[in-house]
Amino acid sequence: MYRYDQYDLELLEQRTAQFRDQVARRLSGALSEEEFLPLRLQNGLYLQRHAYMLRVAIPYGTLSANQLRVLAEIAERWDRGYGHFTTRQNVQFNWIHLEDAPDIMDRLAEAEMHAIQTSGNVVRNITTEQFAGVAADEVMDPRPLAEILRQWSTMNPEFAFLPRKFKIAISSSATDRAAVKAHDVGLYLYRGEQGEALLKVLVGGGLGRTPMLGTVIREALPWRHLTTYVEAVLRVYNRHGRRDNKYKARIKILVQALGADAFSTEVEREWEQIKDSPATITKAEYLRVAAHFAQPPYADAEGDAAIVAAQRQASPAFARWCRRNVHAHQVAGYACVTLSTKPGMAAPPGDVTSAQMRAVADWAEQYGFGEIRVSHEQNLILPDVRQRDLYALWQEAEAAGLATANIGLLTDVIACPGGDYCSLANARSIPVAQAIQARFQNLDFLHDLGELSLNISGCVNACGHHHLGNIGVLGVDKNGEEWYQVTLGGNQGLEAAIGKVIGRAFRAEEMPDVIDKIVATFCTHRAGDESFSETYTRIGLAPFKERVYAQEGV
Amino acid sequence: MKHIIRVLPAGADIVVDEWLLLHDSETALSRLAEHAMQRVILPLPLWRTLRDGTESFDPSSTGVWIASDDEYEDVACELLDLPLIAVDFPSFRDGRGYSVAYLLRTRYGFRGELRAIGDVLRDQLFYMRRCGFDSFEVRADKDIRDALKGLAAYTIRYQGSVDDPVPLFRKRAEAAPSLPDEHWEP
Structure with a gap:
C-alpha cells in the first residue's frame, strides 16, 4: 500500500497544526460557528444529534494492520469502543468531543491517516473496489491512479469551495464493484487494442434527492491525462454549477440542464487549454506510486486448493462460509476473504468494536501481508489469505462475530447510521435493518434466495445507497413520524439501475412483513436459479406491489 | 485609513489601500465625480458603460471588480491593461x-x-494566493494582522496552481533519473 514520504508527512503535519489552531480559535470565539463549519467539515467533523462525528479517510478502502490498530485505539480513547465503516469505504466515530479532535488528528497522522476532505463541498475520498490488485477478473490495478488522483485533489486550492460535494470512483474489472455509475465522476480503466491504458469517463451520477446514473462524456482517454481531464470537469462545474439551491447543486443537475453533449463539449474546450500542462502524469510518477502496490511475496500455494476442498467436505458450515465470503484471487492457492460486519441483532451494519479491529489486524498479519480493505458494502476484507489457512481463520472469525456467511445476501444489509446518530435523518435505519435481519435468520433459506441486496437510508441524502438496492428502503418523515418507502429493482455494477417506488410508505413495525411478502413473491415467480434482480427484470413491479398491498382495506 | 494585505516580492505585508472600491453601479457615477483624482475600482457593468460612452476616464487609475456571476470573458483582453482587477466573494x-x-x-x-x-x-487566504490573488481586502470586522497568518499555513502542495504550476511529483522526480515518457504504458 502507499506509504508516505517526507513530503506527504510534512503536508499532513502542517494540516494538523492548522486544524489545531482553527479549533482553538473556535473555542475562543475568534471564529464563528458559521466560519468554522466548512473548515471542520473539510477535516471530517460533523455536528450530529448527540456529539461530533469524525469521519476518517481510508483512501480507496485500504488499511494496514497498524492503521486498523490505531483506529481501535481512537475508538477506545476518544469514543465508545467502536467505529462505523461507511459506504465510502471510510470509518466514522460518533461520540467525539471537539476539544479532543486535534489530538485525534495527531494520532491519525502518526499512522499516515487523516480526515481531510471526508466531508464538505470538495472532492471526497477517491474510492475503488475492495479487491483492487487481487481480484481474479481485474484488468488493471486501479490503485496507482486512485492515489495519484488523491494527491491531486488533496487541498486543491481552486476546488475547495465547490457548489456541492464531489465523489469520484475508479474501477477496472469485468464486474464493477465500485458503483462507478453512481458518482459525480466515474472512471472505468481498461486496455485499448494496442494494450494501452485508457479511461472511460462518466459524469453526473449520484444518488440523493435526484438519483441519476452517470453519462459517458469521454471514451479512450489516455491514462496520463486523468488529472487534467478531471481538472477540466471541475473547472466547468465550479464556474457553472448552481449555488442558489443546495438540492440542485450537484454536477448531475448541471449536466442535465446543459445536456451531456453540451457539457462534454464545454469540458473538451477547457481541457484543450490544459491537456499537456505539467499536471500531466509522468511515467516516473506512475512507477513511483505503483511500486507501493507491488505484489507481496506470494508463496507457491498450488497445493492449498486440495486441502480446503477436503475441509469443505467435512464441514457444511465452513463450506457455506466459503461460498459467500471467500472470493477468487489472482494467485493460485490464495483467496480474498470478506469478514461480515452484518451479524444481525448483535451489531448494526458496519459497526466494528475495538477488540474486533485488533483481531482483524492480527489476522491480516498472521494470514496475509498485513493489509485490510473496506468494501462499500461496509464489510472488512483480508485480501491475501492462503487457502490452507481459511479454516483456521473462519474459526477465529466465527468466535469474534465476524463470520456471518451472508455476503451478497439479504441480511448483508447496507445501512447508514440513520436517526440514532445523524441529525439529517428523517428516520432510524438500524432498528429496521436489525428487525429484517432477525426475521431472516435461517441461513439455508437465505442461501437459497441467492444474491439479494437490501439498502437502507435514513433520509434522501442516500448514504445507504437505497436507490441501488434490489430492495431499497428510505426513511421519510410524515407529520413527525418515521415512515419507510420501499423501492424495487435497483442494481449496482455494470447493470446499474435505480429502483422504483412500490407504493405508499410503511411504519417501522410493518417492514419485516413487507420484506417477507416481497421475498415470497420472488419465490413464487422465480424460474430455476434466477437471482432476485433477474426475476424482477422479467416480471416487473406489479406482482410485488399486488402482494405487498393485498390485505389493505380488507 | 483602510488597509489591505499585499503580496510583493519581498513578502506579504499590511499596506494602506490606495484604491476606492465603488460597490454600487447606481451611486458609483456620482461618487466617481466626487473622487475624480483618486484611483477607483468600478463594478464591471459600469466600466462597460463608461468604455462605450463618451465620458473620458483614466484607465491607468481605474480598476474593475468582477462579481461572482458576472460574464467577463468577452472583455477579458481589454481588462488586461488595467492596473487592478478585484474579484468578489459574496x-x-x-x-x-x-x-x-x-x-x-x-x-x-x-x-x-x-x-x-x-x-x-x-x-481561505492560502488557497486564494495559490490561485493568483496578490492582494486581499480582509472583511472589515476581522483583525487583518491575524489574517496575515493565513498565508503562512503551508510549505508543501501536491498540485500545481498559479503560484507554482509544477506539481510536487515532478519535483520528487528531480531526485530520480528521468525516464523517456512518450509512449510508455503501465
Missing part, C-alpha cells in the same frame, strides 16, 4: 472566484494586481 463558501482568478492569470495572462474582496477571511 460568501467565503462561494468558490467561483478561485476559478476566475486562475483563468485571469493563466488563460488571459493578467499581470496587474489581483485583489480578493468581499467575504475574505484568514483561512
Whole structure:
C-alpha cells in the first residue's frame, strides 16, 4: 500500500497544526460557528444529534494492520469502543468531543491517516473496489491512479469551495464493484487494442434527492491525462454549477440542464487549454506510486486448493462460509476473504468494536501481508489469505462475530447510521435493518434466495445507497413520524439501475412483513436459479406491489 | 485609513489601500465625480458603460471588480491593461472566484494586481494566493494582522496552481533519473 514520504508527512503535519489552531480559535470565539463549519467539515467533523462525528479517510478502502490498530485505539480513547465503516469505504466515530479532535488528528497522522476532505463541498475520498490488485477478473490495478488522483485533489486550492460535494470512483474489472455509475465522476480503466491504458469517463451520477446514473462524456482517454481531464470537469462545474439551491447543486443537475453533449463539449474546450500542462502524469510518477502496490511475496500455494476442498467436505458450515465470503484471487492457492460486519441483532451494519479491529489486524498479519480493505458494502476484507489457512481463520472469525456467511445476501444489509446518530435523518435505519435481519435468520433459506441486496437510508441524502438496492428502503418523515418507502429493482455494477417506488410508505413495525411478502413473491415467480434482480427484470413491479398491498382495506 | 494585505516580492505585508472600491453601479457615477483624482475600482457593468460612452476616464487609475456571476470573458483582453482587477466573494463558501482568478492569470495572462474582496477571511487566504490573488481586502470586522497568518499555513502542495504550476511529483522526480515518457504504458 502507499506509504508516505517526507513530503506527504510534512503536508499532513502542517494540516494538523492548522486544524489545531482553527479549533482553538473556535473555542475562543475568534471564529464563528458559521466560519468554522466548512473548515471542520473539510477535516471530517460533523455536528450530529448527540456529539461530533469524525469521519476518517481510508483512501480507496485500504488499511494496514497498524492503521486498523490505531483506529481501535481512537475508538477506545476518544469514543465508545467502536467505529462505523461507511459506504465510502471510510470509518466514522460518533461520540467525539471537539476539544479532543486535534489530538485525534495527531494520532491519525502518526499512522499516515487523516480526515481531510471526508466531508464538505470538495472532492471526497477517491474510492475503488475492495479487491483492487487481487481480484481474479481485474484488468488493471486501479490503485496507482486512485492515489495519484488523491494527491491531486488533496487541498486543491481552486476546488475547495465547490457548489456541492464531489465523489469520484475508479474501477477496472469485468464486474464493477465500485458503483462507478453512481458518482459525480466515474472512471472505468481498461486496455485499448494496442494494450494501452485508457479511461472511460462518466459524469453526473449520484444518488440523493435526484438519483441519476452517470453519462459517458469521454471514451479512450489516455491514462496520463486523468488529472487534467478531471481538472477540466471541475473547472466547468465550479464556474457553472448552481449555488442558489443546495438540492440542485450537484454536477448531475448541471449536466442535465446543459445536456451531456453540451457539457462534454464545454469540458473538451477547457481541457484543450490544459491537456499537456505539467499536471500531466509522468511515467516516473506512475512507477513511483505503483511500486507501493507491488505484489507481496506470494508463496507457491498450488497445493492449498486440495486441502480446503477436503475441509469443505467435512464441514457444511465452513463450506457455506466459503461460498459467500471467500472470493477468487489472482494467485493460485490464495483467496480474498470478506469478514461480515452484518451479524444481525448483535451489531448494526458496519459497526466494528475495538477488540474486533485488533483481531482483524492480527489476522491480516498472521494470514496475509498485513493489509485490510473496506468494501462499500461496509464489510472488512483480508485480501491475501492462503487457502490452507481459511479454516483456521473462519474459526477465529466465527468466535469474534465476524463470520456471518451472508455476503451478497439479504441480511448483508447496507445501512447508514440513520436517526440514532445523524441529525439529517428523517428516520432510524438500524432498528429496521436489525428487525429484517432477525426475521431472516435461517441461513439455508437465505442461501437459497441467492444474491439479494437490501439498502437502507435514513433520509434522501442516500448514504445507504437505497436507490441501488434490489430492495431499497428510505426513511421519510410524515407529520413527525418515521415512515419507510420501499423501492424495487435497483442494481449496482455494470447493470446499474435505480429502483422504483412500490407504493405508499410503511411504519417501522410493518417492514419485516413487507420484506417477507416481497421475498415470497420472488419465490413464487422465480424460474430455476434466477437471482432476485433477474426475476424482477422479467416480471416487473406489479406482482410485488399486488402482494405487498393485498390485505389493505380488507 | 483602510488597509489591505499585499503580496510583493519581498513578502506579504499590511499596506494602506490606495484604491476606492465603488460597490454600487447606481451611486458609483456620482461618487466617481466626487473622487475624480483618486484611483477607483468600478463594478464591471459600469466600466462597460463608461468604455462605450463618451465620458473620458483614466484607465491607468481605474480598476474593475468582477462579481461572482458576472460574464467577463468577452472583455477579458481589454481588462488586461488595467492596473487592478478585484474579484468578489459574496460568501467565503462561494468558490467561483478561485476559478476566475486562475483563468485571469493563466488563460488571459493578467499581470496587474489581483485583489480578493468581499467575504475574505484568514483561512481561505492560502488557497486564494495559490490561485493568483496578490492582494486581499480582509472583511472589515476581522483583525487583518491575524489574517496575515493565513498565508503562512503551508510549505508543501501536491498540485500545481498559479503560484507554482509544477506539481510536487515532478519535483520528487528531480531526485530520480528521468525516464523517456512518450509512449510508455503501465
